[in-house]
Amino acid sequence: METVVIRSLEPLIAELRARGFAVVAPTTRDKVIRMGEIASESELPRGCGDEQEPGRYRLREGDDEMLFGFAASPDSAKRYTQPPSRTLFRMRGESIEEPEAEVPRVALLGVRACDLAALAVQDRVFLGGRHPDPDYRRRREALFLVAVNCAVPGGTCFCVSMGTGPKATAGYDLALTELAGPHRFVAEPGSACGAEILGALPRVPAANADLDAAEEVSRTAAEHMGRRVDTEGIKERVAGAHDSPRWQQVASRCLTCANCTMVCPTCFCTTVEDSTDLTEGAAERIERWDSCFTLGFTEVGGAPVRGSGAARYRQWLTHKFSTWFDQFGTSGCVGCGRCITWCPVGIDVTEELANLP
Amino acid sequence: MTAETRRPPAGRDEPRLVRTGSDMQVRPMTPELYRVRSRRADRVDTVTLQLVPVHGECPPYRPGQFTMLYAPGVGEVPMSISGWARSGGYVHTIRAVGAVSGALCGKRPGDVVGVRGPYGTWWDIPAAAGMDVVVVAGGLGLAPLRPLVRELVRELVRHRSRYGRISVIAGTRTPATLVYGRELARWSGLGVDVQVTVDHPDHAWKGPVGLVTRLLDRIVFEPRRTFAFVCGPETMMRATADDLVARGVAARRVELSLERNMKCGLGWCGHCQLGPLFVCLDGPVLSYERASRLLAVEEL
Incomplete structure (x- = not known):
């Protein structure tokens, strides 16, 4: 199916909901863009823009018409492929019960190119190894992905450096580019399911002017990256810097709060927690997001392997930009800039990389 | 409610596992x-x-x-x-x-x-065929080495050993903390050179005192055709492996078993990473050739 123009997202949202998808899209909550379920286009943050700098995130007034005039929000698609917390099983007496395996179908509307790249990275982690995760596969296959190409990158964005954006090129069911004057979307299917849904919507064929305008959006966005990283030889450079004094310097600022790993769309580490219900004699085991910045993360026999903040920051950055290649054949960073924005002390990973020898 | 009725029906219910995946995966x-x-x-x-x-x-x-x-x-x-x-x-x-x-x-x-x-990975026992075998355990490090030694001993008993001299060095804090004492004695009786050393002797102890590496002088092995299996605290393993390599044993023929925090065993939870390795998948057994540079980096 060819690229088309749609005037409104209302029919798309209605069509997805009619097909049993919960439509999850950007909304504003607590003065932040958060992903939440919507029933109508009117719930999207119209006229909303953002400012992102190291340790700083503010919503501001944007272009009146635009529905997606902001950059990456703290929520990535990770929340839907790898829930922050999930029950693994319950044990009662001598019986083990697993939770329901069925997962709700979710249409993520407004996924950015960096997040699609992050999903591809997560696929390698959970499906590409010796032990594929059947639960991850179920959640992943239950997703319908509507990408929206970025028009206004944030001050901490560097997807161009990482080769992941700003235009979505793969991994979506539908890709939209939002255009103004008149307000409309250029829509391109990326899967059979996407084409089928697009075929059910009111639409007109895209004119050359529409396609040119869409290209211009991505070209302009690419020219307005807030940050950049020199990726030439980065794997070897970071691996060779394990004894750099720079780790101590960044550690003197780092609070080891784990914010960066929570907002990171590729950070996949988890831990498990056990609880018991004394009245029923039942035990429950949950899995939840964890972070290599926590002290207990590497604890063996009462002592952590990575006791210092410097060692923990080094582990995180080295994993992202070096050992991730060894393990999964790809970079662990997609250049979304979330870790920079949401770092409470404004540590800038692009600056740290530039300062390594 | 009495304590009796609150007690879970353990032992009475038939134990079961309810799999709920639609594909029963x-x-x-x-x-x-x-x-x-x-x-x-x-x-x-x-x-x-x-x-x-x-x-x-x-x-x-x-x-x-x-x-x-x-x-x-x-x-x-x-x-x-x-x-x-x-x-x-x-x-x-x-x-x-x-x-x-x-x-x-x-x-x-x-x-x-x-x-x-x-x-995880396992001891590469076949690779030791035709060679002297040196097994060095520190404390409970003997636990993962026990099935390895039993396999070697099984062949000794049948007089069909494919290996040269087999030596087991076990270090322990005190004579009372030694595990598998009777089994060590049995192996000794079957032709394995078993050496035990303690950190802190009691009045009855007449054996060696000190680090396991000191016992490497007491056993007989030809370094250039020796395979070594080492397990214990990390510092002990590194000291032992370094000593063996210094004596001429190839680092690729020295295997260690590493211990790291693990939550899954599947390469999912991320806790056991050692540089590029997931110890749960790439280990716990690793050759010293692969592990030495990683273990040399502090807090990696």
Whole structure:
């Protein structure tokens, strides 16, 4: 199916909901863009823009018409492929019960190119190894992905450096580019399911002017990256810097709060927690997001392997930009800039990389 | 409500596992139920449990591999397999160092625990064929080495050993903390050169005192055709491996078993990373050729 123009997202949202998808899209909550379920286009943050700098995130007034005039929000698609917390099983007496395996179908509307790249990275982690995760596969296959190409990158964005954006090129069911004057979307299917849904919507064929305008959006966005990283030889450079004094310097600022790993769309580490219900004699085991910045993360026999903040920051950055290649054949960073924005002390990973020898 | 009625119906209900995946696919984070068949207290803080599956058969393991052992309601820890139970299960020798291992040590015959695995790499025993074999254990490091030595001894008993001289060096804090003492004596009687050293001797101890590396002088091996298997505290393993390499043993013929924090055993949780390695997948058994540079970096 060819690229088309749609005037409104209302029919798309209605069509997805009619097909049993919960439509999850950007909304504003607590003065932040958060992903939440919507029933109508009117719930999207119209006229909303953002400012992102190291340790700083503010919503501001944007272009009146635009529905997606902001950059990456703290929520990535990770929340839907790898829930922050999930029950693994319950044990009662001598019986083990697993939770329901069925997962709700979710249409993520407004996924950015960096997040699609992050999903591809997560696929390698959970499906590409010796032990594929059947639960991850179920959640992943239950997703319908509507990408929206970025028009206004944030001050901490560097997807161009990482080769992941700003235009979505793969991994979506539908890709939209939002255009103004008149307000409309250029829509391109990326899967059979996407084409089928697009075929059910009111639409007109895209004119050359529409396609040119869409290209211009991505070209302009690419020219307005807030940050950049020199990726030439980065794997070897970071691996060779394990004894750099720079780790101590960044550690003197780092609070080891784990914010960066929570907002990171590729950070996949988890831990498990056990609880018991004394009245029923039942035990429950949950899995939840964890972070290599926590002290207990590497604890063996009462002592952590990575006791210092410097060692923990080094582990995180080295994993992202070096050992991730060894393990999964790809970079662990997609250049979304979330870790920079949401770092409470404004540590800038692009600056740290530039300062390594 | 009396204590009697509050008690869970353990032992009365038929144990079962309810799989809810529509395709009945095994979810790797769900343990299989195993029953404690026997329990032996090895010393004050260490017990050896024989665990047999409640349902079905126990998957095969290779010496050096580990399982994830779950103490219901308390937690799960990686634990190396110390042997094959005669009734078709795993032998685990467990020291109570934390809440989970403490709970596991408190299990009695008939109790149920969870088992996942076996996971990880194993000792490359075939690679040692035709060579002298040096086994060095520090403390409970003997636990994952025990099935390896048993395999070597089995061939000795049949007079069909493919190996040269076999030596086992075991270091322990005090004579009272030695594990598998009777088994070490049995191996000695079957032709293995068994050497035991202690950090702190008691009045009855007449053997060597000090580090395991000092006993390398007491055993006979031809370094250029020697394969070594080492397990114990990391500093002890590095000192031993460095010593062996300095004596001429190739680093690729020195294998260590590493211990790291693990929550999954599957390469998912991220906790056990050592540089590019996931110790749960690429280890726990690694050649010193691969491990030495990583272990040399502090806090990696």
